[in-house]
Amino acid sequence: MALPTSIDDVQKVLGGQGYVCGRGLATVVFLSLKLGRPLFLEGEAGVGKTEIAKAISAALGRRLIRLQCYEGLDASSAVYEWNFPAQMVAIRTAEAAGGADRETLQDELFGPDYLIERPLLQAMRPDANGAPVLLIDELDRTDEPFEAFLLEALSDYQVTIPELGTIVAPEAPIVILTSNRTREVHDALKRRCLYHWVDYPDFDREIEILSARAPEASESLSREIVAFVQALRTEDLFKKPGVAETIDWAKCLLALDVINLSPEVISDTLGAILKYQDDIAKLQGSEAKRLLDEARASLEPV
Structure with a gap:
């Protein structure tokens, strides 16, 4: 193209x-x-x-x-390496055959056939x-x-x-x-x-992203998910969830046939959006409900 x-x-x-x-x-x-x-x-x-x-x-x-x-990471690992095991086999094969020309053998050993190309x-x-x-x-x-x-x-x-x-x-x-x-x-x-x-997207942009990557999610569930994740990013967390976590969480909720968020569902699936135990511990109990209430309050009627 x-x-x-x-x-x-x-x-x-x-x-x-x-x-x-x-x-x-x-x-x-x-x-x-x-x-x-x-x-x-x-x-x-x-x-x-x-x-x-x-x-x-x-x-x-x-x-x-x-x-x-x-x-x-160094230059050799990023550019190329020589296939040393194959080179050793070639050397031993040449020695066993006898009469190998050293210069010719060296040219062959450090030629394209023994080159491992890196990215x-x-x-x-x-x-x-x-x-x-x-x-x-x-x-x-x-x-x-x-x-x-x-x-x-x-x-x-x-x-x-x-x-x-x-x-x-x-x-x-x-x-x-x-x-x-x-x-x-x-x-x-x-x-x-x-x-x-590349910053975190605003609400409308993240809804658009979620619609593209998890189209099976209903509009109401998508809005709740994004509103909750965006509220979560305002908290003092070790690692705030990115868009990738928003998409992963939506797919987990769909796999569980969740229709609407609840504090219980959030607590059960926090591992999809938070990757550190200290952050997960902060959202247990009443904190999940508080954030969910804030997220719902921020949503305008569809």
């Missing part, structure tokens, strides 16, 4: 994948695609940063390549369907040396393998970086990207 030609087009194609996109986010996605610039998305966990990469990939029919970041190298390869979508997820979990490496790799869209030389992408991949802001990412990397803060 061709790239979207307008901001409205971005909203339409993402909406076709069940991703409800506000105009601000649609604008920065459009510019990223049109200008070929990496897109850096920051925000709380569960607000849809990772999902937008999946939606873009599906909408455009492009391959999605995901680099999940973690503490200690960054995969993203530099040509693809018949067009440049892939490269998702560099939770960049804030890595350290500054890896950021510095990314700065170079994403500037020229190339990586260097000492044994094979420099590999340049024939077409720049669509790059989306995400961060939950557990630490600040260096300004030098941010300057190479278009930036957008």
Whole structure:
């Protein structure tokens, strides 16, 4: 599929994948695609940063390549590794056969047949369907040396393998970086990207998202769910629920054939929206009823 030609087009194609996109986010996605610039998305966990990469990939029919970041991630793990077990088998086979030419063997051992491609190298390869979508997820979990490496790799869209030389992408991949802001990412990397803060949606937007992702839920139940979750986000919690938790909770309630929320149902299903025991303990008993009453009071008649 061709790239979207307008901001409205971005909203339409993402909406076709069940991703409800506000105009601000649609604008920065459009510019990223049109200008070929990496897109850096920051925000709380569960607000849809990772999902937008999946939606873009599906909408455009492009391959999605995901680099999940973690503490200690280094360039070799992100770019390539050599298949050492297969290399050892080849060496022993050559020795057993006798008369193996050392130089020829070395060229074979460090050739494409023994190369294990990791996400960054995969993203530099040509693809018949067009440049892939490269998702560099939770960049804030890595350290500054890896950021510095990314700065170079994403500037020229190339990586260097000492044994094979420099590999340049024939077409720049669509790059989306995400961060939950557990630490600040260096300004030098941010300057190479278009930036957008993905916030919690307002009530109407979250209703729209829930309708797209859990259409089986009735309008009245959806309104109660969203109103309760939004009231919950105003509480002093260790981890506030994101949109992903709203959707998960709705699906759990549907599986239980719940028609309307009640304090008992909320207490029984808190594990779908809260992921820390201290937060769950705060909502036990009368607190769940208080928040539910506040949520219902905030709802206008349909």
